[in-house]
Amino acid sequence: MIGLDFDGTLSPIVPDPAAAVIHPKAPEVLAELGAHVRSVAIVTGRPPATALELGPGLAAVPGLVVLGHYGFERWEGGRISAPPPPAGVPRAEAELPLLLDSLGLEGVTTEDKRRAVAVHTRRSPDPEGALAKLREPLAKLAEKHGLVVEPGRFVLELRPPGMDKGQALSLFLAERAARSVMFVGDDLGDLAAFEAVRASGLPGVTVCSGSAEVTALAEQADIVVDGPDGVVALLAELASAFSRS
Numbered sequence: 347m348i349g350l351d352f353d354g355t356l357s358p359i360v361p362d363p364a365a366a367v368i369h370p371k372a373p374e375v376l377a378e379l380g381a382h383v384r385s386v387a388i389v390t391g392r393p394p395a396t397a398l399e400l401g402p403g404l405a406a407v408p409g410l411v412v413l414g415h416y417g418f419e420r421w422e423g424g425r426i427s428a429p430p431p432p433a434g435v436p437r438a439e440a441e442l443p444l445l446l447d448s449l450g451l452e453g454v455t456t457e458d459k460r461r462a463v464a465v466h467t468r469r470s471p472d473p474e475g476a477l478a479k480l481r482e483p484l485a486k487l488a489e490k491h492g493l494v495v496e497p498g499r500f501v502l503e504l505r506p507p508g509m510d511k512g513q514a515l516s517l518f519l520a521e522r523a524a525r526s527v528m529f530v531g532d533d534l535g536d537l538a539a540f541e542a543v544r545a546s547g548l549p550g551v552t553v554c555s556g557s558a559e560v561t562a563l564a565e566q567a568d569i570v571v572d573g574p575d576g577v578v579a580l581l582a583e584l585a586s587a588f589s590r591s
């Protein structure tokens with residue numbers, strides 16, 4: 347089974363989350379791999395519908411499953427299954443404009459994901475400084491509305507508790523009776539999936555899509571490649587090895 351994160355792994359990081367697009371060669375190489383492995387799953391913080399919009403061609407990958415919103419939502423064979431979105435998200439979102447105004451931060455943007463709301467600092471003049479100023483107030487806002495804060499690459503996301511990429515991956519491995527697993531990620535949210543690979547007891551490999559922004563994942567990875575270009579090159583080598591065997 348092959349599991350992959352989306353942003354920063356299959357899709358190069360760009361300043362505007364809405365302008366992200368999958369690496370042009372990724373859908374084709376995933377389709378080749380899909381013909382050789384039991385399952386290919388994208389495990390992402392994005393809603394599955396968004397990952398598919400930003401990844402034209404993905405829907406044609408044989409057997410692809412998208413576990414979106416850290417595993418709360420699932421896309422498979424053209425259908426999305428999801429529990430109702432939690433009430434805390436729109437409540438927290440309604441308080442955000444005032445909170446952001448009170449902090450006087452420039453260039454901080456929000457991303458409404460329905461089941462979560464993300465606060466991005468990448469386009470701020472001081473992305474690290476803005477993130478530092480946001481941590482405590484966003485943690486309080488999340489707690490007030492029964493949410494948790496998911497930190498990522500210049501982003502703090504307020505989302506419901508009770509699921510993460512590790513749980514999502516473990517459940518999927520059990521469901522598919524996987525015999526081996528590879529997981530590829532780039533960000534802190536992918537650490538839980540790396541742990542799930544190890545906890546599964548299956549022959550497994552963890553791959554980090556390396557960047558200067560996140561070092562914690564590379565430290566835990568079996569293999570580090572150079573961003574989405576490196577991920578696609580590795581997947582292409584794997585597909586080529588499968589087709590020769």
Ligand SMILES: O=P(O)(O)OC[C@H]1O[C@H](O[C@H]2O[C@H](CO)[C@@H](O)[C@H](O)[C@H]2O)[C@H](O)[C@@H](O)[C@@H]1O
Pocket residue numbers: 351352353354358359360361362363364366389390391392457459464466468498499500501503533535
């Ligand atoms: O689990 P992932 O697939 O890695 O999604 C995590 C978050 O990714 C997105 O934000 C990141 O990518 C953006 C586009 O390249 C970039 O502008 C931003 O700075 C990154 O943090 C997405 O916007 C979030 O909703 C996801 O939770």
